Amino acid sequence: MSTQQLSGAEMVIKALKDQGVDVVFGYPGGAVLPIYDALFKQNHVRHILVRHEQGAVHAAEGYARSTGKPGVVLVTSGPGATNAVTGLTDALMDSIPIVCLTGQVPTHLIGNDAFQECDTTGITRPCTKHNYLVKDVNKLARTMHEAFYVATSGRPGPVVVDLPKDVQFAMGTYEMPKSAAHKTYKPILKPDHSRIEAAVDLLLSAKRPIVYAGGGVINAGPNASKLLAEFVRMTNFPCTLTLMGLGAFPANEPQYLGMLGMHGTYEANWAMHDCDVMLAIGSRFDDRITGRLDAFSPNSKKIHIDIDASSINKNVRVDLPIIGDAGYALEDLIKVMKARQKKPDAAALERWWGKIDEWRALKCLSFKDGEQIAKPQQAIRRLYEKTLATGKDTFITTEVGQHQMWAAQHFDFQKPNRWMTSGGLGTMGYGLPAAIGAQLGNPDGLVIDIAGEASIQMNIQELSTAVQYRLPVKIFILNNEYMGMVRQWQELLHGGRYSESYSEALPDFVKLGEAYGMKGLRAENAGQLDDVIDEMLAHDGPVIADILVDKSENCYPMIPSGAAHNDMLLGPVAEGEEAIGTAGKMLV
Amino acid sequence: MANSGTVGQPGAAYTFSSGDETVRRHTFAVIVDNEPGVLARVIGLFSGRGYNIESLTVSTVSADESVSRINIVTTGTEMIIEQIKAQLHRLIPIHDVHDLTLDGAHVERELALIKVRAKDHARRESLRIADIFHAKVADTTLDSFVFQIDGDPEKVDSFIELMRALGDTEVARSGVIAIARGNDVLKV
Numbered sequence: 008m009s010t011q012q013l014s015g016a017e018m019v020i021k022a023l024k025d026q027g028v029d030v031v032f033g034y035p036g037g038a039v040l041p042i043y044d045a046l047f048k049q050n051h052v053r054h055i056l057v058r059h060e061q062g063a064v065h066a067a068e069g070y071a072r073s074t075g076k077p078g079v080v081l082v083t084s085g086p087g088a089t090n091a092v093t094g095l096t097d098a099l100m101d102s103i104p105i106v107c108l109t110g111q112v113p114t115h116l117i118g119n120d121a122f123q124e125c126d127t128t129g130i131t132r133p134c135t136k137h138n139y140l141v142k143d144v145n146k147l148a149r150t151m152h153e154a155f156y157v158a159t160s161g162r163p164g165p166v167v168v169d170l171p172k173d174v175q176f177a178m179g180t181y182e183m184p185k186s187a188a189h190k191t192y193k194p195i196l197k198p199d200h201s202r203i204e205a206a207v208d209l210l211l212s213a214k215r216p217i218v219y220a221g222g223g224v225i226n227a228g229p230n231a232s233k234l235l236a237e238f239v240r241m242t243n244f245p246c247t248l249t250l251m252g253l254g255a256f257p258a259n260e261p262q263y264l265g266m267l268g269m270h271g272t273y274e275a276n277w278a279m280h281d282c283d284v285m286l287a288i289g290s291r292f293d294d295r296i297t298g299r300l301d302a303f304s305p306n307s308k309k310i311h312i313d314i315d316a317s318s319i320n321k322n323v324r325v326d327l328p329i330i331g332d333a334g335y336a337l338e339d340l341i342k343v344m345k346a347r348q349k350k351p352d353a354a355a356l357e358r359w360w361g362k363i364d365e366w367r368a369l370k371c372l373s374f375k376d377g378e379q380i381a382k383p384q385q386a387i388r389r390l391y392e393k394t395l396a397t398g399k400d401t402f403i404t405t406e407v408g409q410h411q412m413w414a415a416q417h418f419d420f421q422k423p424n425r426w427m428t429s430g431g432l433g434t435m436g437y438g439l440p441a442a443i444g445a446q447l448g449n450p451d452g453l454v455i456d457i458a459g460e461a462s463i464q465m466n467i468q469e470l471s472t473a474v475q476y477r478l479p480v481k482i483f484i485l486n487n488e489y490m491g492m493v494r495q496w497q498e499l500l501h502g503g504r505y506s507e508s509y510s511e512a513l514p515d516f517v518k519l520g521e522a523y524g525m526k527g528l529r530a531e532n533a534g535q536l537d538d539v540i541d542e543m544l545a546h547d548g549p550v551i552a553d554i555l556v557d558k559s560e561n562c563y564p565m566i567p568s569g570a571a572h573n574d575m576l577l578g579p580v581a582e583g584e585e586a587i588g589t590a591g592k593m594l595v
Numbered sequence: 596m597a598n599s600g601t602v603g604q605p606g607a608a609y610t611f612s613s614g615d616e617t618v619r620r621h622t623f624a625v626i627v628d629n630e631p632g633v634l635a636r637v638i639g640l641f642s643g644r645g646y647n648i649e650s651l652t653v654s655t656v657s658a659d660e661s662v663s664r665i666n667i668v669t670t671g672t673e674m675i676i677e678q679i680k681a682q683l684h685r686l687i688p689i690h691d692v693h694d695l696t697l698d699g700a701h702v703e704r705e706l707a708l709i710k711v712r713a714k715d716h717a718r719r720e721s722l723r724i725a726d727i728f729h730a731k732v733a734d735t736t737l738d739s740f741v742f743q744i745d746g747d748p749e750k751v752d753s754f755i756e757l758m759r760a761l762g763d764t765e766v767a768r769s770g771v772i773a774i775a776r777g778n779d780v781l782k783v
Contacts (some may be wrong), residue, residue: 190689
């Protein structure tokens with residue numbers, strides 16, 4: 008155990024180094040100057056200068072989600088901290104481990120409405136997993152290490168460490184903590200064995216089982232995804248994934264039903280509705296998944312494995328809750344399953360698969376290629392096929408809206424940590440900075456932000472960051488000149504009154520890219536699509552590709568809000584029919 | 596469209612389909628690290644998620660003052676009560692959450708100071724009622740008393756109600772503190 012005398016600012020950098028941090032996303036300012044000075048004097052931690060603090064947090068999220076390591080953010084006090092709030096909330100909703108260091112005015116000025124002061128711990132309390140205000144330099148080292156422990160253990164999340172400027176200057180003792188364990192925070196990782204046995208009993212008795220896995224499996228590490236695949240192959244149970252879980256089970260496996268939920272596949276949602284035993288792993292019965300709650304999978308016994316006890320029985324009452332890490336739980340499930348004489352009911356499963364194949368035969372995601380103008384689905388599918396042909400390890404980020412759902416439906420993922428999207432908070436402007444973070448974490452990877460022309464403008468300033476660090480991220484804009492999802496809802500709910508959802512006065516994205524010093528491309532029609540994708544993928548540097556797509560295309564299938572899984576819309580509703588009832592209109 | 600739940604129910608974004616919708620009252624003892632912001636975390640959780648707080652008291656309880664006990668009385672359906680417990684558990688500086696209502700028999704006490712301004716018959720009556728309730732006189736002037744009463748919250752409620760009928764009143768209540776009956780000692 009080493010102890011040494013360091014300034015607070017030096018301690019921050021030393022703690023980052025001791026935590027194995029190689030990249031920090033940040034933006035300097037008055038209240039963090041001592042830390043930036045300490046950063047200048049060393050070569051262990053690389054600083055990536057973003058153009059807006061929100062971008063810093065999303066970049067750290069992209070880094071964290073694509074590498075499995077915590078993302079680190081460094082911002083100044085006041086506006087630096089408040090600008091980070093959207094990113095922090097995003098990381099909280101999606102359970103992404105982030106350590107965000109914020110500068111603060113000197114301790115004697117706290118509460119005095121000093122220049123660039125804000126109540127950072129107060130503001131970030133509801134949007135972080137935990138936060139700290141460090142007033143004593145001798146507690147700084149311990150707090151830094153604790154912050155990493157809290158951010159990465161149990162259900163991961165963002166942690167803020169607020170650092171007053173005088174604490175950064177003060178000299179104190181740096182001490183590595185003896186153990187990572189926390190005094191009060193002790194998440195349960197190993198599931199209760201008797202419940203695993205009970206779960207196996209239920210699963211073996213199932214006639215119509217389904218596995219419904221989510222982001223918790225991804226957060227449990229790549230091995231958990233391997234175990235999920237092993238479990239599903241072993242049982243031949245159908246498996247569906249949430250938006251956050253895409254990649255946790257390989258999309259090309261026969262047991263995969265596709266994504267479920269509001270824009271999930273017909274087969275996944277019907278199988279959820281008709282199943283008799285549901286195994287939910289690392290998923291949280293979010294309202295986008297369940298649809299109308301009183302009609303959600305009405306006849307099933309539900310097993311729910313989650314690391315967070317508060318996720319259990321929050322929206323849906325389950326029959327067998329199991330608290331624990333998805334990886335440990337899957338390991339135990341497989342072990343117990345293998346030890347049993349009894350095997351899953353093959354005849355019943357065959358009948359169940361027969362039913363599922365009927366639903367699959369509807370081919371709910373099918374679309375017709377556009378003759379003149381490209382269909383957005385077509386653009387994504389071509390992008391998928393062409394990235395597959397490159398053989399490169401491909402990482403996809405998205406913004407939020409129709410393009411996000413189309414990407415989730417039409418881009419197939421075989422591995423975890425390859426898909427980064429803002430699931431819980433639904434933050435437009437997430438994709439570009441997340442792509443930057445993912446590229447930094449995976450320098451040899453092919454990183455593509457599938458974007459919409461409206462979302463991309465919400466953090467467009469980060470193009471400059473991509474160019475500065477020569478990050479070859481590809482920005483693939485599906486340009487339909489609308490905030491497409493808003494337009495779709497206005498069409499379905501508000502009589503086609505497209506209030507403020509048209510993207511007026513769009514920039515010329517090709518010229519914009521060029522202005523930032525990157526390559527700009529445009530596909531004006533379906534015929535140019537392949538060439539533009541080829542050129543984009545071939546270019547060794549950042550590219551912005553503006554793909555003009557059908558302006559009126561809507562995202563289907565869709566469970567209208569307030570409707571049940573078996574009330575899916577497969578395509579446009581006939582005139583005069585109400586797609587969404589009065590109660591559904593109240594929901595988002 | 597049939598929709599059994601209502602928008603904006605506390606504890607969940609949208610609708611509930613659970614069977615038991617009976618609202619019950621639960622008393623929690625929440626053991627926390629005595630550090631700045633810990634009370635704000637607890638209160639913020641209740642307001643942010645739309646849970647009720649009927650009463651809340653907090654004080655340090657360990658010899659070295661490093662641990663505090665927050666006594667919370669709340670109401671909600673079974674699912675919400677379960678959520679409150681689980682959500683409290685997620686807060687990092689929380690050691691333990693005890694649902695005293697669920698755990699079994701427990702003692703609940705509250706202290707109140709009630710100032711009553713009254714003359715003549717009403718003044719004499721207030722003193723007589725105070726005697727029945729075993730309330731003490733904490734302060735007096737020629738036309739007022741400050742009564743000090745302790746007991747379970749219902750007893751305090753009844754006493755205050757009677758006093759209000761007798762004159763102008765001012766009330767200060769400590770909020771409920773509670774502890775489990777029996778010889779089990781909660782180590783903090």
